Amino acid sequence: MGKKLLMKGNEALAEAAIRAGVKGYFGYPITPQSELLEYMATNLDSRGGVFLQAESEVAAINMVYGASGTGTRVMTSTSSPGFSLMQEGISYMACAELPCLLVNVVRGGPGLGTIQPSQGDYFQAVKGGGHGDYKLIVLAPNSVQEMADLVYLGFDLTDKYRNPVLILADGALGQMMESVEFPEYNVEEHFVDHSSWTTVGRENGREQHYITSLHLLSEKMEEINVHLQDKYKKIQENETRFESIQTEDADILIVAFGLSSRSSQKALELAREQGLKVGILRPITLFPFPSDELKHLANSVKGILVVEMNAGQMVEDVRLAVGSNVPVDFYGRMGGMIPQPDEIVDKIKDLYKQVKI
Amino acid sequence: METTREGIVCNNLDQMDVVFDRTEVLHDTPTSYCPGCSHSVVHRLIMEVIEELGILGDTIGVAPVGCSVFAYHFMNVDMQQAAHGRATAVATGIKRVLPDKIVYTYQGDGDLAAIGTAETIHTINRGENIVMIFINNGIYGMTGGQMAPTTLEGDVTSTTPHGRDTLIQGHAIKITEMAAIMDGAYYVTRQAVNSAKTVRKCKKAIKQAFQNQIDGKIGTNFVEVVSNCPSGWKMTPIEANKKIDEQVLDYYPLGDLKTPPKGA
Numbered sequence: 178m179g180k181k182l183l184m185k186g187n188e189a190l191a192e193a194a195i196r197a198g199v200k201g202y203f204g205y206p207i208t209p210q211s212e213l214l215e216y217m218a219t220n221l222d223s224r225g226g227v228f229l230q231a232e233s234e235v236a237a238i239n240m241v242y243g244a245s246g247t248g249t250r251v252m253t254s255t256s257s258p259g260f261s262l263m264q265e266g267i268s269y270m271a272c273a274e275l276p277c278l279l280v281n282v283v284r285g286g287p288g289l290g291t292i293q294p295s296q297g298d299y300f301q302a303v304k305g306g307g308h309g310d311y312k313l314i315v316l317a318p319n320s321v322q323e324m325a326d327l328v329y330l331g332f333d334l335t336d337k338y339r340n341p342v343l344i345l346a347d348g349a350l351g352q353m354m355e356s357v358e359f360p361e362y363n364v365e366e367h368f369v370d371h372s373s374w375t376t377v378g379r380e381n382g383r384e385q386h387y388i389t390s391l392h393l394l395s396e397k398m399e400e401i402n403v404h405l406q407d408k409y410k411k412i413q414e415n416e417t418r419f420e421s422i423q424t425e426d427a428d429i430l431i432v433a434f435g436l437s438s439r440s441s442q443k444a445l446e447l448a449r450e451q452g453l454k455v456g457i458l459r460p461i462t463l464f465p466f467p468s469d470e471l472k473h474l475a476n477s478v479k480g481i482l483v484v485e486m487n488a489g490q491m492v493e494d495v496r497l498a499v500g501s502n503v504p505v506d507f508y509g510r511m512g513g514m515i516p517q518p519d520e521i522v523d524k525i526k527d528l529y530k531q532v533k534i
Numbered sequence: 535m536e537t538t539r540e541g542i543v544c545n546n547l548d549q550m551d552v553v554f555d556r557t558e559v560l561h562d563t564p565t566s567y568c569p570g571c572s573h574s575v576v577h578r579l580i581m582e583v584i585e586e587l588g589i590l591g592d593t594i595g596v597a598p599v600g601c602s603v604f605a606y607h608f609m610n611v612d613m614q615q616a617a618h619g620r621a622t623a624v625a626t627g628i629k630r631v632l633p634d635k636i637v638y639t640y641q642g643d644g645d646l647a648a649i650g651t652a653e654t655i656h657t658i659n660r661g662e663n664i665v666m667i668f669i670n671n672g673i674y675g676m677t678g679g680q681m682a683p684t685t686l687e688g689d690v691t692s693t694t695p696h697g698r699d700t701l702i703q704g705h706a707i708k709i710t711e712m713a714a715i716m717d718g719a720y721y722v723t724r725q726a727v728n729s730a731k732t733v734r735k736c737k738k739a740i741k742q743a744f745q746n747q748i749d750g751k752i753g754t755n756f757v758e759v760v761s762n763c764p765s766g767w768k769m770t771p772i773e774a775n776k777k778i779d780e781q782v783l784d785y786y787p788l789g790d791l792k793t794p795p796k797g798a
């Protein structure tokens with residue numbers, strides 16, 4: 178580990194990407210992620226990569242597509258409206274199995290919405306987002322430290338599975354300053370050889386490589402889909418990550434990711450002071466979702482409270498995982514509002530009454 | 535008796551001179567293009583140029599969405615298939631991370647001058663060091679003959695059943711003229727392939743465009759090819775090529791629109 182630095186989440190993420198050997202960054206300004214773009218503009222060229230401000234997010238994601246097709250470690254970042262514009266390109270990349278790191282520093286929507294933090298893009302992130310059956314690997318940091326750590330993991334996973342990886346942050350994580358330590362990361366050791374499929378010119382007359390997402394024959398297109406689904410299954414089996422906090426003796430389990438897990442952590446402390454046995458399950462990967470762990474915890478807890486900064490999106494996946502084994506309640510704030518710890522505690526007390534412990 | 539590669543039976547093949555042969559850079563496969571379609575001709579010209587310049591090992595092409603969406607099945611070059619209109623953004627991504635490689639895009643008029651207009655303009659404005667080949671056939675061939683941004687006034691298509699009315703559908707776009715006024719453009723030319731003479735000229739222009747990129751000239755090389763679409767125009771190839779001479783070239787005159795200053 179290096180020394181501790183005080184940094185904004187957006188900057189920590191950008192710095193981590195440069196240390197992880199990113200060679201191409203293509204992006205377009207939008208609050209609250211612009212510091213990330215600006216950090217790349219200032220630092221990437223002098224540290225061995227290429228920075229380019231695109232004319233739109235549509236262009237940016239297609240530049241990422243092109244660069245990725247050459248086997249270059251490449252990324253983009255944006256915030257919600259920009260991420261919507263990228264969906265077509267992301268769908269193409271998922272089908273063509275092109276590695277890249279995507280970052281969505283989410284703001285409140287729908288529409289132009291607000292520049293304040295939100296988790297309103299959960300569905301878009303984990304259910305595909307663009308057209309067709311595909312999935313992104315979705316990583317959800319909850320601190321500036323994780324804004325950095327998950328970049329390294331993200332690049333490794335995107336190379337390993339040839340699947341786009343998304344870091345789903347939010348405006349607060351992007352803007353807030355915390356101390357961060359950048360782990361040792363040897364780019365060469367993490368190098369994945371993609372030369373069997375990349376388009377770099379038919380050197381020495383080798384056979385043609387081409388990158389496409391077009392397969393007009395239904396049989397072939399189904400084959401591609403089956404392959405993708407097999408890959409997602411493998412990812413589900415091997416890459417699920419979560420954090421459990423005081424779940425051993427918990428009566429009430431909070432499920433929260435990203436920033437809302439920070440409010441929930443505070444709520445847990447307040448509740449425990451009052452003798453309420455509360456635990457937290459924090460998914461770090463939103464796809465793959467820690468459904469098995471939830472199923473397992475549903476055997477021991479009496480009730481589940483899902484806390485999100487949206488109208489209730491991840492709660493659907495929680496309900497899918499636990500079925501009717503245990504009551505699942507939801508508390509959310511929207512439009513850039515952050516659930517407050519005391520509000521969460523009140524909700525926990527309600528749930529206690531409901532489940533009659 | 536012997537049979538040529540094209541299947542022509544002939545009794546004195548070994549005594550004949552080869553005056554025309556398919557370049558190895560084209561796949562040995564029938565194309566998906568309609569008989570007489572300009573796409574096939576332009577494919578051949580680009581591939582011949584790549585062979586003649588000896589750049590196959592360094593060249594990456596980008597295919598559009600349109601009739602030429604399967605260009606990589608005909609052009610035996612490393613290629614990427616891009617989303618509709620985004621070919622030059624994809625090419626930008628490639629060229630920026632591999633500046634020493636030779637990168638070209640191949641796009642129809644719907645792709646380049648309608649849905650991809652923003653990418654087209656900004657790629658040229660940045661002076662991306664690539665070759666852009668623009669197949670202007672005045673129609674959406676692939677989707678069955680709808681109006682393109684380049685459809686001439688009065689021309690009937692499936693979405694202009696009474697002919698293009700400029701008061702309603704606007705004017706045939708002059709995107710090549712727009713390219714030529716941009717500082718990022720290095721070489722801008724409009725060519726055709728409707729006769730042996732224009733084909734020869736067109737090949738020269740394509741070769742010049744690639745040579746500029748090889749020479750590291752700063753800026754975009756843009757080659758429009760005024761093309762036909764016999765199927766979409768509901769004409770025979772001969773009629774279609776005649777229409778180009780009689781109508782299309784009046785509106786889209788051939789020639790260089792921007793050439794590098796002498797000595798540049």
Ligand SMILES: Cc1ncc(C[n+]2csc(CCOP(=O)(O)OP(=O)(O)O)c2C)c(N)n1
Nearest residue numbers: 599600601618642643644645673674675676
């Ligand atoms: C986003 C999107 N919109 C629409 C289409 C449907 N589409 C396919 S090809 C095409 C038009 C192509 O016309 P042009 O670029 O002129 O090429 P041509 O077939 O004439 O060579 C359209 C609209 C698509 N594939 N993707």
Ligand code: SF4
Nearest residue numbers: 567568571601675763
């Ligand atoms: S539809 Fe038109 S452009 Fe397409 S292959 Fe046929 S003739 Fe060519």
Ligand SMILES: [Mg+2]
Nearest residue numbers: 642643673675
């Ligand atoms: Mg066309």
